[in-house]
Amino acid sequence: MTTTPTFMDRHHFLLRRLHSLTGIVPIGMFLIAHLTTNSTIVWGAINTRAADPLRAADGVVQVGQAGERLARQVGTFQHEVAYINDMPFLVLIEITLWLSIAFHAVFGVMYARSGRSNTRRYAYQGNWRYTAQRWTGYIGLLFIIYHIGTLRWGWTFLQPNNEPWSHAHASSTLAAALRGHEGAWSIGGVFVAILYFTGVTSLIYHFANGVWTAAITWGLTVSEKAQKRWGYVCAGLGFALMGAGWSALAGFLALDYDAARSIEAALHGTPQESIMVQQDATETPHTPTMHITQANTPLTTEGGDN
Amino acid sequence: MSNTTTSIAQAGTRTVRFRIKRADGHKKNVRWEEYDVPVTSGSEGSGSANVISCLQHIAANPVTRHGERTTPITYDVGCLEEVCGSCTMLINGHVRQACSCLIDTCAPRDGDVITLEPMTKFPVIRDLWVDRARLFETLKRTSAWVPIDGTYHLGAGPMETPDEQQVRYKLSECMSCGCCLEACPQYLIEEDVENWDSAFVGAAVISQARYFNMHETGASTKKLRLDALSEAGGVSDCGNAQNCVKACPKEIPLTESIAAMGRAVTVHKIKQFFSGQ
Numbered sequence: 001m002t003t004t005p006t007f008m009d010r011h012h013f014l015l016r017r018l019h020s021l022t023g024i025v026p027i028g029m030f031l032i033a034h035l036t037t038n039s040t041i042v043w044g045a046i047n048t049r050a051a052d053p054l055r056a057a058d059g060v061v062q063v064g065q066a067g068e069r070l071a072r073q074v075g076t077f078q079h080e081v082a083y084i085n086d087m088p089f090l091v092l093i094e095i096t097l098w099l100s101i102a103f104h105a106v107f108g109v110m111y112a113r114s115g116r117s118n119t120r121r122y123a124y125q126g127n128w129r130y131t132a133q134r135w136t137g138y139i140g141l142l143f144i145i146y147h148i149g150t151l152r153w154g155w156t157f158l159q160p161n162n163e164p165w166s167h168a169h170a171s172s173t174l175a176a177a178l179r180g181h182e183g184a185w186s187i188g189g190v191f192v193a194i195l196y197f198t199g200v201t202s203l204i205y206h207f208a209n210g211v212w213t214a215a216i217t218w219g220l221t222v223s224e225k226a227q228k229r230w231g232y233v234c235a236g237l238g239f240a241l242m243g244a245g246w247s248a249l250a251g252f253l254a255l256d257y258d259a260a261r262s263i264e265a266a267l268h269g270t271p272q273e274s275i276m277v278q279q280d281a282t283e284t285p286h287t288p289t290m291h292i293t294q295a296n297t298p299l300t301t302e303g304g305d306n
Numbered sequence: 307m308s309n310t311t312t313s314i315a316q317a318g319t320r321t322v323r324f325r326i327k328r329a330d331g332h333k334k335n336v337r338w339e340e341y342d343v344p345v346t347s348g349s350e351g352s353g354s355a356n357v358i359s360c361l362q363h364i365a366a367n368p369v370t371r372h373g374e375r376t377t378p379i380t381y382d383v384g385c386l387e388e389v390c391g392s393c394t395m396l397i398n399g400h401v402r403q404a405c406s407c408l409i410d411t412c413a414p415r416d417g418d419v420i421t422l423e424p425m426t427k428f429p430v431i432r433d434l435w436v437d438r439a440r441l442f443e444t445l446k447r448t449s450a451w452v453p454i455d456g457t458y459h460l461g462a463g464p465m466e467t468p469d470e471q472q473v474r475y476k477l478s479e480c481m482s483c484g485c486c487l488e489a490c491p492q493y494l495i496e497e498d499v500e501n502w503d504s505a506f507v508g509a510a511v512i513s514q515a516r517y518f519n520m521h522e523t524g525a526s527t528k529k530l531r532l533d534a535l536s537e538a539g540g541v542s543d544c545g546n547a548q549n550c551v552k553a554c555p556k557e558i559p560l561t562e563s564i565a566a567m568g569r570a571v572t573v574h575k576i577k578q579f580f581s582g583q
């Protein structure tokens with residue numbers, strides 16, 4: 001050979017396998033954790049312990065059935081957010097994740113550009129999966145940049161509601177960012193919601209299909225039968241994650257901003273924001289009464305782990 | 307489908323129009339020409355027209371349907387029974403062998419059009435004839451043969467289990483036709499010979515490496531093949547579109563070969579990492 005091999009060529013195998021691995025281990029695992037966490041804004045309703053910190057001390061607010069459910073949902077999600085924020089070595093975890101995403105994205109774009117999609121001529125299902133894997137990678141990348149940029153780096157100029165997301169008010173500020181407005185939807189919010197739906201759906205497809213191809217790449221599934229069987233497992237994983245992702249999105253889009261805000265305030269003991277939430281007051285005699293305390297009850301010290 | 311074919315068989319002779327993409331070299335003077343060819347249905351057994359026989363008919367009297375006198379169309383051909391792979395081309399947009407493409411099946415009605423184009427992943431030499439040299443070079447790059455040259459008599463080959471035979475027989479049917487490469491979104495045309503060592507090898511060669519690694523004697527050079535397949539252009543450049551297995555006329559389980567070699571290379575590399583070779 002006359003030409004000296006490039007860096008990419010010299011470490012070809014390692015880079016390819018690292019690309020596959022990063023897609024699954026830090027990034028994919030994070031995706032699962034992230035989507036399930038977010039879906040607690042809906043499924044938190046079945047978490048009976050979520051309202052405990054609210055019930056724990058003397059409260060000023062009495063809440064009916066719907067209020068109790070909302071408190072469980074917002075309470076669980078807020079608890080999850082606080083839990084993640086208090087994780088030991090969080091910085092290390094974040095750096096690993098950042099590096100992995102950057103690596104996977106940069107090489108992913110290069111790998112995607114190394115092929116020429118030909119679904120027009122060869123319209124096989126597998127070929128569509130291949131092409132979609134590349135498109136969802138690109139869409140996912142744009143979405144991730146928007147998602148992190150607005151909610152994490154404070155690019156509020158890209159948010160129709162202009163209000164930064166805050167840890168303390170994780171549920172309400174997220175709902176406002178998605179709808180583009182605290183209350184009703186704004187026009188911009190419709191686009192943000194569509195972007196989130198597309199981005200989340202793309203990344204879940206990309207991950208589920210990636211787990212399927214990774215099994216071939218590493219040589220786990222060799223026979224056609226095994227590949228098919230593993231395909232069903234990956235489809236199952238994909239649909240489960242779609243369920244989590246979509247319900248999270250729907251949950252935040254439907255969230256009552258003011259009510260969520262007051263529950264968050266109560267959770268953090270910010271009295272001036274603790275306004276009355278009296279959703280179905282007529283039922284109060286029969287339903288459990290919940291007291292929201294004004295004292296500072298840090299969520300993370302709460303015993304009930306989810 | 308068979309009904310139409312039978313009724314036409316009774317009808318006797320009909321005309322089939324050929325649209326042919328011609329060129330004087332790679333991307334040189336590319337043009338389309340159209341020829342009308344009379345065909346007789348092959349119900350009598352012999353004389354069933356195929357794409358090659360129609361090209362021969364055109365060569366005997368190369369006049370387009372507009373009455374323009376041209377030259378015979380150049381194409382590659384060998385066995386005429388779908389075992390050598392040399393007549394591979396795009397027929398109505400799909401890659402396949404011209405010799406086994408029967409007119410009664412692909413153009414059963416009077417006036418049907420058949421489009422012929424050269425493969426797109428190899429440089430065109432002339433008209434429908436392409437240069438598949440890269441495919442053969444790649445077989446060399448991966449040592450796709452059984453080493454039998456030695457300084458002493460090697461004796462009878464080792465025994466093979468029937469199970470292995472079953473797998474290997476299928477793999478042995480590859481005729482290096484290039485259909486799997488033509489259909490592959492990861493296999494791109496590469497005219498620069500310098501780059502052949504790092505461009506994607508494609509499904510056929512991965513499958514051949516598996517074929518020879520499974521051979522008891524061929525296994526003695528297993529490492530060479532695994533090393534070649536772990537380099538740039540090796541098995542990990544496959545993007546799992548799985549077009550290859552659909553396009554292969556010999557129905558070789560190419561995606562299984564790709565996964566099997568993915569596994570072999572994984573194990574090989576891990577061993578190498580710990581043993582330092």
Ligand code: HEM
Nearest residue numbers: 020023024027105108109112137141207210211213214217
């Ligand atoms: C950020 C932008 C991203 C881009 C541009 C991208 C691109 C790609 C591409 C092109 C492939 C195919 C590689 C090949 O088969 O040779 C791929 C595979 C994969 N990606 Fe991504 N990706 C991105 C983000 C993600 C994310 C966020 C995840 C996790 C949820 C992920 C998980 C995977 C997995 C598991 C594979 C399979 C690896 C294999 O086949 O061995 N990717 N990615």
Ligand code: SF4
Nearest residue numbers: 490544545547548550
């Ligand atoms: S499975 Fe791999 S070799 Fe086969 S067509 Fe797809 S990318 Fe090409």
Ligand code: SF4
Nearest residue numbers: 480481483484486554
């Ligand atoms: S694997 Fe099949 S399609 Fe590919 S070259 Fe061999 S015979 Fe042709």
Ligand code: FES
Nearest residue numbers: 384386388391405
């Ligand atoms: S001439 Fe050999 S395959 Fe067609």
